[in-house]
Amino acid sequence: MRQAAWTHHQVHQRVHGVMTAAMRADAHAIEAALGREDRLDPYSRRFAVEARRLVLACTAALTCVMATHRPGDDSRGREICRGCGTPDCRTLQGVSDVLAAYAVRPVAVDRAEAWRRADAHFAAGGRPVPLVVEEFPEGFLVRRALDGGDDVSPVLVVDRETGALSRWPSMPFDILVREYGHYRKGK
Known part of the structure; x- marks a missing residue:
């Protein structure tokens, strides 16, 4: 950079x-x-x-x-x-x-905050839905516990540093973590 x-x-x-x-x-x-x-x-x-x-x-x-x-x-x-x-x-x-x-440091997003952001995203003013939150070093992978199957990007990644949300297609956890790492690095 x-x-x-x-x-x-x-x-x-x-x-x-x-x-x-x-x-x-x-x-x-x-x-x-x-x-x-x-x-x-x-x-x-x-x-x-x-x-x-x-x-x-x-x-x-x-x-x-x-x-x-x-x-x-x-x-x-x-x-x-x-x-x-x-x-x-x-x-x-x-x-x-x-x-x-003044020792101001970025506040990392924790699991509870990731869940809160994902809940607001998936509910979108409607009824809350049960969520599954999985943690990895760069963030949190969140998906609906009961997936309807019609969403082309059913997985939400909440960035640990920034709290930014990004939608991803369903794929194995390890692959998604690797791809998100590439995405963050701009590759």
Whole structure:
């Protein structure tokens, strides 16, 4: 992966991880956990209650920055940042340095989150369906427990790093894992 693409990828993973963590948090549970006791000063309490919303707003803003400062090629085919026109994007490098300094790491998708995403996908506003979730190093393979047989791509893969969903035709587990590895590497 070339430098601008690598930097963009690193920032994207970290911002997505923070956004995912905030989305998983339950604002009502946080407020309930704080209770009515006055163990926190009013400013700290207000911050704790609003932290989820603030984090989501900040990660949405960073996503806008990443949409502008993304890798591309100049007229000679050299990789550059599309936002600033340079080979090394100082904007994304600065964001990456700040996130690294505060130890922000991508949040890996766990089995429960993979099931939740697959359930939302397969149910699609309808009734939930029983699912089978199988784990492999790069993600989770999910299929309906009771497959109707008319779906040409009945298998869903949930990427462990990004949470991205992709549909696949039914094939043996080992082959699908190998093919997904090729897909992730762009081969």
